[in-house]
Amino acid sequence: xxxxxxxxxxxxxxxxxxxxxxxxxxxxxxxxxxxxxxxxxxxxxxxxxxxxxxxxxxxxxxxxxxxxxxxxxxxxxxxxxxxxxxxxxxxxxxxxxxxxxxxxxxxxxxxxxxxxxxxxxxxxxxxxxxxxxxxxxxxxxxxxxxxxxxxxxxxxxxxxxxxxxxxxxxxxxxxxxxxxxxxxxxxxxxxxxxxxxxxxxxxxxxxxxxxxxxxxxxxxxxxxxxxxxxxxxxxxxxxxxxxxxxxxxxxxxxxxxxxxxxxxxxxxxxxxxxxxxxxxxxxxxxxxxxxx
Numbered sequence: 001x002x003x004x005x006x007x008x009x010x011x012x013x014x015x016x017x018x019x020x021x022x023x024x025x026x027x028x029x030x031x032x033x034x035x036x037x038x039x040x041x042x043x044x045x046x047x048x049x050x051x052x053x054x055x056x057x058x059x060x061x062x063x064x065x066x067x068x069x070x071x072x073x074x075x076x077x078x079x080x081x082x083x084x085x086x087x088x089x090x091x092x093x094x095x096x097x098x099x100x101x102x103x104x105x106x107x108x109x110x111x112x113x114x115x116x117x118x119x120x121x122x123x124x125x126x127x128x129x130x131x132x133x134x135x136x137x138x139x140x141x142x143x144x145x146x147x148x149x150x151x152x153x154x155x156x157x158x159x160x161x162x163x164x165x166x167x168x169x170x171x172x173x174x175x176x177x178x179x180x181x182x183x184x185x186x187x188x189x190x191x192x193x194x195x196x197x198x199x200x201x202x203x204x205x206x207x208x209x210x211x212x213x214x215x216x217x218x219x220x221x222x223x224x225x226x227x228x229x230x231x232x233x234x235x236x237x238x239x240x241x242x243x244x245x246x247x248x249x250x251x252x253x254x255x256x257x258x259x260x261x262x263x264x265x266x267x268x269x270x271x272x273x274x275x276x277x278x279x280x281x282x283x284x285x286x287x288x289x290x291x292x
Contacts, residue, residue: 001046007065008058010087017065017193018058018088022049028093029281031057032085032112034103034127035208036064036193038186043271047278056092060084060105062201062210064193071204077215078132079115081108086116100124100281102269103242104211107132110250114223123227123254124281126234127267129246130224130253132216140249144240150175160197162188165206177238177266224253231257232284234277236265258284 005019019037029048031040037057048055059066060081062074069075085108089097099120101109106128113123129140136142151172157164166187173183187206194205204210231254235247244261251259260280262273269277 001049003045005065008088008091010084010091012083012087014061014084014087015067016058016061016084016088018056019045021045021055021057022053024054026052026054027095028089028097029053029055030085030089030092030097030099031055032099032101032105032108033057033059033063034101034105035060035062035211036190036205038064038189038193039102039105039268040100041182041269041271041274044269044274044278047274048281051278051282053098053282054093056088058088060108060211063205063208064190065195068195068201068204071210072200072213074210074214077217078107078111081214082112082115085109085112086119089116089119096121098122098124098281100126101128102126103128103267104133104208107211107216110224111220113227113229114220117228120229122284123229123231124234124284125231125247125250126269126277127236127239127242127247128250129242130221130250131219133212134216137221141243141245144243147175147240156203159199159202159206162191165191165202169206173268176240178268179270182268182271221253224250225255227254230284232280233257233259234262234269234280235259236262236267236269238264238266241267 003021008016008018036059040057045055062071106125157168166184169187170180170184173180233247233251251257
């Protein structure tokens with residue numbers, strides 16, 4: 001399926017890299033990157049588009065084709081990233097959008113849905129949790145310690161070396177239980193889309209490190225029971241980074257949320273699960289609002 005990539009400038013003057021799939025007149029599904037748009041697999045985007053949606057995936061600030069300022073010292077907040085999502089939704093369609101976020105993009109999506117409920121008509125949260133990076137709430141399972149030990153004990157690659165970066169990503173995927181070949185291919189694409197080989201910029205793109213450095217306050221978990229958007233929570237049973245209890249907490253605290261557990265998935269949405277995830281997103285969308 002043919003896709004179209006370009007940049008979008010928000011009313012606040014922030015340039016975001018975006019890619020479109022499907023008919024621009026169809027109902028909008030907006031996919032927030034985690035941190036780059038490539039955390040949303042091509043096959044899932046194409047399946048949603050074939051299901052009658054205008055699919056747009058985008059890079060968060062300081063990643064991919066979006067504006068890079070200083071990924072080691074971002075001056076914006078999680079709320080600014082949420083405002084970007086709302087600006088994109090409103091700029092791309094005059095109807096409310098189905099907003100989806102994966103990983104850290106799922107944190108952006110939660111705050112966007114809470115802060116800008118009129119901009120969105122549905123919410124999908126994939127492989128994420130209801131609190132920001134840092135210390136986790138006592139009732140939520142933290143990163144699996146043994147897995148994180150293996151993941152972060154590895155020496156960092158030469159971030160200017162494409163092959164080394166791709167191999168580092170593949171080895172990390174193997175530790176996490178994701179597909180190493182898919183991770184290698186995605187890392188190569190992320191590298192090729194990154195504006196320059198400066199280590200800080202490449203690290204921000206490949207590891208999402210910029211997200212852990214930005215201001216992610218205030219807390220939003222306590223606001224989740226007030227969400228009125230139909231919400232789908234998608235979570236891999238084998239996710240060691242954000243264990244399943246995080247997705248279960250989201251589904252429990254957001255009224256009438258549906259939980260879809262991907263039995264064979266870890267942190268990434270595998271291509272093999274694209275049909276299942278797309279079907280859930282499409283059904284969940286129309287069952288509440290009817291086809292537009």
